Amino acid sequence: AQKVTQAQTEISVVEKEDVTLDCVYETRDTTYYLFWYKQPPSGELVFLIRRNSFDEQNEISGRYSWNFQKSTSSFNFTITASQVVDSAVYFCALRVPYSGAGSYQLTFGKGTKLSVIP
């Protein structure tokens, strides 16, 4: 069975601080994908990144960066110079091959609520 753990339930930072959101996953599959989604107060899920299990290169996109480490089964997300608009719940998710009809089922972590204080 797959599992995604986001140990940080809530984080508060002051604007312009850097913040890292942790994500640890468990799977026996050697092929899998990892995702991060942002859920602002309005509720919709916004796709941020997808990383496959064979690509351990870290990625940077503007103020966002992701650190994928297979050795520790972690896929951490860092926001640099945080802004108030970054306030949201962030979900890490894992996708593995699935034999049923739902071949793109995602397993979500419980989410980390980030509050950026002006």
Add this chain to the structure above:
Amino acid sequence: GAVVSQHPSWVICKSGTSVKIECRSLDFQATTMFWYRQFPKQSLMLMATSNEGSKATYEQGVEKDKFLINHASLTLSTLTVTSAHPEDSSFYICSARFNTGELFFGEGSRLTVL
């Protein structure tokens, strides 16, 4: 990116009534859509997988007769909560699979059952 729209975004109903939530892929055809339920301060739990033209596949513990899913076309899946009760109050989110394999999520529908 691809757009998935849910309607209504917010619905209040009386206990015992049925509520239908629509999920539409606006600019692409989605053979597979997924329905998730999100409880307050909890993660999203997959309820069922909806395949166009066939019966939905429900996750363990999800009542098929309670949560009716219909995927009649390549751009529309509906979730009907039958005989809703207060414990069914939740945030329901759908997602649709794009042809690249990516999932795009709807805005979510907040159901409150009085």
